[in-house]
């Protein structure tokens with residue numbers, strides 16, 4: 025199984041990357057191949073609404089740092105997206121990626137799976153870390169669920185770690201690490 029992991033946070037030793045890496049270790053032990061992208065190191069923009077992916081090409085026309093990331097998802101069976109919460113939302117690198125993921129859609133309005141260039145049935149592990157407690161920002165993942173389904177992510181798992189700011193906070197969160205392992209077991213069984 026091929027796993028593609030997108031680190032949204034600029035902190036590659038931060039809390040979201042620490043959880044993602046724990047999942048990737050589990051993936052490796054199940055024999056998965058892993059490709060990672062540190063989005064913060066890539067120079068790219070959000071969607072420019074040019075419609076080239078609908079009218080001219082079968083992909084995004086913008087040839088920037090995100091192009092290899094967008095290409096990698098064609099082969100991925102499992103995608104991991106790890107993001108810190110910034111100002112009550114996913115961070116800017118993940119949001120810009122989500123905007124550009126619209127280039128996988130053949131039409132402006134997605135009515136069926138046929139309208140998506142990615143294959144149906146992929147698995148998604150979405151990792152959110154935030155400083156605020158659990159009752160804050162509960163809806164953030166839900167904002168993306170419809171589009172994630174349209175992108176072919178049939179199975180979607182959320183790992184949310186709240187009240188964490190530093191990597192060592194995660195090391196103390198056995199509940200989060202255990203949930204990560206359980207999701208890895210379900211993903212690769």
Ligand SMILES: Cc1cc2nc3c(=O)[nH]c(=O)nc-3n(C[C@H](O)[C@H](O)[C@H](O)COP(=O)(O)O)c2cc1C
Pocket residue numbers: 033034035037038039040041107108109110111112113153154155156157160188189190191
């Ligand atoms: C610019 C910025 C904005 C933030 N906004 C929020 C917020 O709105 N809600 C929240 O709970 N935490 C917020 N945080 C805290 C981070 O989400 C939290 O520290 C997270 O665990 C960092 O993840 P990382 O170590 O993977 O970067 C913010 C942090 C930064 C730097």
